Amino acid sequence: MDSSQAVYDGLKKAGIDFVVSVPCVNLGKLMEMVDCDPDIIHVPVTREEEGFGIAAGAYLGGKKPAILMQNSGLGNSVNVLASLFKLYQFPILMVISHRGTEGEFMGAQIPMGEATTGILDTLEIAYINPKTPEEALKLVPESWLLAELAGSPLAILLEISFW
Ligand SMILES: O=CCS(=O)(=O)O
Numbered sequence: 001m002d003s004s005q006a007v008y009d010g011l012k013k014a015g016i017d018f019v020v021s022v023p024c025v026n027l028g029k030l031m032e033m034v035d036c037d038p039d040i041i042h043v044p045v046t047r048e049e050e051g052f053g054i055a056a057g058a059y060l061g062g063k064k065p066a067i068l069m070q071n072s073g074l075g076n077s078v079n080v081l082a083s084l085f086k087l088y089q090f091p092i093l094m095v096i097s098h099r100g101t102e103g104e105f106m107g108a109q110i111p112m113g114e115a116t117t118g119i120l121d122t123l124e125i126a127y128i129n130p131k132t133p134e135e136a137l138k139l140v141p142e143s144w145l146l147a148e149l150a151g152s153p154l155a156i157l158l159e160i161s162f163w
Contacts, residue, residue: 003163004029006133007095007156010140011066016093017041018063020051024070024097026163031068048073052080052092059090064144066093071100071116071157072109081123081153089151093144094125101159120155127155131162 007030011019019034020043021027035042041063045051048069055065074096085092099106100113120127128143130136140156147154 001133001137002029003133003136003158004033006137007140007158008033010137011040011093011095012037013137013141014064014093014144016064016066016144018055018058018065019043019068020045020055020065021068022046022048022051022070022073024068024099026097026099026158026160027068027070027095030095034068048077049080052077052085055092056080056084056088056090059092064148065091066095068095068097070097072112074116074119075112078119078123081125085153086123086125090153091144091147091151092153093140093147094153094155095140096155096157097163098129098157098159101161103160116157125153125155126150127157129157129159131159133162136162 018041021031051067058065100109130139143154
C-alpha cells in the first residue's frame with residue numbers, strides 16, 4: 001500500500017476536514033491529495049506555529065483539524081502547543097515527517113530528529129510511530145478519537161523508513 005495514500009485514507013476515515021501544512025519532501029504527495037480534496041479545507045502556511053493558530057480557530061468553528069509538518073517545526077511550536085492547545089484542551093492530529101531518523105540524508109536534521117520525542121514528552125503530547133502504511137491506516141483514525149477524548153494534540157511520527 002502507498003504510504004501517502006494510507007495516511008490520507010486514515011485522515012479521511014477520522015473525518016479530518018481542515019488541514020494546515022508546512023512542506024517537507026516526504027509530505028509532498030500527501031499534501032497534493034489533501035489539496036485536491038473538495039471536502040478538506042487546506043491552508044498551506046509558512047510556519048508551524050501559524051498553522052496551529054489557524055487550526056485552533058478552525059476547531060472552535062467546528063472543524064476536525066490536522067497539521068502536516070516536519071519535526072523540525074516542533075521547535076517553533078512549543079509555546080502554541082502549551083499555551084493554546086494544552087491549556088484549552090484542543091485536539092489536533094500532528095502528522096509529522098520525522099526527519100533525522102535512520103536513512104536521513106541531511107546532517108542538519110539529526111539533532112531535532114533526536115530531540116523530537118523528548119519535546120513531545122515534555123509537553124505531555126502522546127505520539128504513535130506507525131512503521132507501515134497498513135499500521136497508519138488503522139492508527140490514524142484511532143488517534144483522532146484519542147485526541148478528541150483527551151482534548152489534546154496527538155502526534156503521528158512517520159520516520160524516513162515509513163515512506
Ligand atoms: O527541511 C528540509 C527540506 S526537505 O528535505 O524537506 O526538502
